[in-house]
Amino acid sequence: MGKLDGKVAFITGAARGQGRSHAVALATEGADIIAVDLCEDIATNEYPLSTWADLEETRRLVEKEGRRIHIAKADVRNLAALEAALGGGIETLGRLDVVVANAGICPMGPAYTGQAFIDAVSVDLTGVINTVATAYPHLTSGASIIATGSVAGLIKGAADNPATGPGGAGYAHAKRGVATFVHDLAAALAPESIRVNAVHPTNCSTDMLFSTPMYRVFRPDLDAPGREDAEAAFPAMQPMPTGWVEPADVSSAVVFLASDDSRYITGLQLKIDAGATLSGTVPFAFS
Numbered sequence: 001m002g003k004l005d006g007k008v009a010f011i012t013g014a015a016r017g018q019g020r021s022h023a024v025a026l027a028t029e030g031a032d033i034i035a036v037d038l039c040e041d042i043a044t045n046e047y048p049l050s051t052w053a054d055l056e057e058t059r060r061l062v063e064k065e066g067r068r069i070h071i072a073k074a075d076v077r078n079l080a081a082l083e084a085a086l087g088g089g090i091e092t093l094g095r096l097d098v099v100v101a102n103a104g105i106c107p108m109g110p111a112y113t114g115q116a117f118i119d120a121v122s123v124d125l126t127g128v129i130n131t132v133a134t135a136y137p138h139l140t141s142g143a144s145i146i147a148t149g150s151v152a153g154l155i156k157g158a159a160d161n162p163a164t165g166p167g168g169a170g171y172a173h174a175k176r177g178v179a180t181f182v183h184d185l186a187a188a189l190a191p192e193s194i195r196v197n198a199v200h201p202t203n204c205s206t207d208m209l210f211s212t213p214m215y216r217v218f219r220p221d222l223d224a225p226g227r228e229d230a231e232a233a234f235p236a237m238q239p240m241p242t243g244w245v246e247p248a249d250v251s252s253a254v255v256f257l258a259s260d261d262s263r264y265i266t267g268l269q270l271k272i273d274a275g276a277t278l279s280g281t282v283p284f285a286f287s
Contacts (some may be wrong), residue, residue, distance in 0.1 A: 002030025003259040008093045010034040010086055012076050013103030013133050015050035017206035018148065020058045020255045021247035022100050027067040029255055031098065034089030035059070036074040036082070042123070042165060044107040044116040047211035049202040068093060076103045076127030091140035098136040098258040101131040102148040107167030108213040120170030125177040132185070141193040144258045147182050148250075149200040149269070151276045153235075163217050175200075179269055195266040197257045200272040203234050204246035229240040238274035245272055 009026045013019035014035035023033045039052045055071050062069040070092045072085035090096055104124045107116040128147050135145070153175025161168060179198055187195040201208050210227060218233040219225035234243030250272050256262055257270070271277055 002028065003031035003255065003261065004098070007031045007097040008034065008055060008089075008095050009098035009100060009258065010036075010089065010096055010131075010135055011100040011102060012036050012074075012082075012127065013050075013148075014053035014058050014071075015039060015052075016058070017208070018201070018204060018247045018250055020054075020061065021251045022102060023058050023069070024061050024065065025248070025251035025255050026098065026100075026258060027062040027069070028147045029066040029182075029259065030067070031258070032093045033062050033070070033073045033135055034086060034087060034096075034194075035062070035069055035091065036076075036085045037103070038075050039073045040075075042105060042107070042119055044112055044119045045105045046107065046109060046213045047207060049105070076101075076130055077122045077131050079134065082130055084152070086134050086138070090138060094137060097143050099132060099135040099143070099145045100141070100148075100254060100258075101128040101146070103127050104150075104171075104208075106171045106208050106214070108164045108171070108217055109167065110165040111245045112160060112165050112167050114166050116165060116167030117170035117173075120167050121174045121177075124171060124174035125181070128178055129181065139194055142260070142263070143194045144262070145185070145189075145194065145196045146257050147178050147196075147198045149178040149182070149198045151202045151271065151273045153177075153179050154200055154269070154271070154277050155280050163220055168217070182269070183267050190266055195257070195262065197262070197266060197268040197270060199250055199253050199257070200269060200271045200273060200277075201245055201250050202271075202276040203237055204250060205246050207245045209234075209244060223225055229258040237276075239278060240274035242274050
């Protein structure tokens with residue numbers, strides 16, 4: 001018996017990284033999966049994005065858990081494409097209970113133009129809104145919507161750091177928007193008993209973190225920093241002694257928020273951040 005037996009989860013950005021981890025974790029708890037990804041690169045995003053082969057691997061891993069999965073190529077910036085992908089999944093799997101709006105890019109670098117800002121916001125914020133808009137007509141009481149935010153949306157200075165360029169500013173802006181969207185949508189959907197929450201990871205061990213543009217941001221003192229150079233700097237983000245969290249750490253939170261264990265939790269900004277946001281958090285005052 002799993003916590004999600006009989007449920008179906010719709011996950012964007014599911015071909016690799018956190019999305020794949022969430023798909024497998026939810027499947028392990030009994031959910032069937034509708035998994036979508038762009039499976040193409042975006043010009044302003046310097047590191048390669050996932051491929052159809054990556055999405056096929058997600059399919060294999062979910063099926064290894066004994067669950068059904070429908071995969072589709074779709075751009076979260078394209079509402080019609082999302083509707084078609086989700087419609088095919090529901091036709092195959094019969095229902096929808098959980099939404100994980102996870103797709104994201106981080107086109108960082110000072111050399112990029114305003115298009116990088118627009119692309120980051122279009123994927124990381126508009127894509128979340130499109131995912132929810134596509135899924136909402138299929139959701140009923142007890143459903144759970146989970147959006148992927150970031151500590152970049154919760155800390156000061158992330159949107160105006162010259163080292164990250166327009167794309168980094170767009171990423172931070174989008175993740176701030178995700179936090180606000182989740183909070184206000186939770187209030188709107190609470191009377192329908194549909195929960196809406198966000199997870200906010202710090203550095204996470206994915207292709208986004210282990211990429212040339214990220215290495216340059218963390219090691220601006222070097223002309224051509226590599227992974228080992230950046231790994232020495234990653235721990236500066238977190239007061240706990242780690243450079244990053246693993247996708248599985250985030251997936252554990254996603255499983256909790258998807259399950260009935262969190263049936264009365266909504267509007268939560270759940271930080272999986274090893275303390276990264278503590279210095280900017282105002283503690284409660286007790287009188």
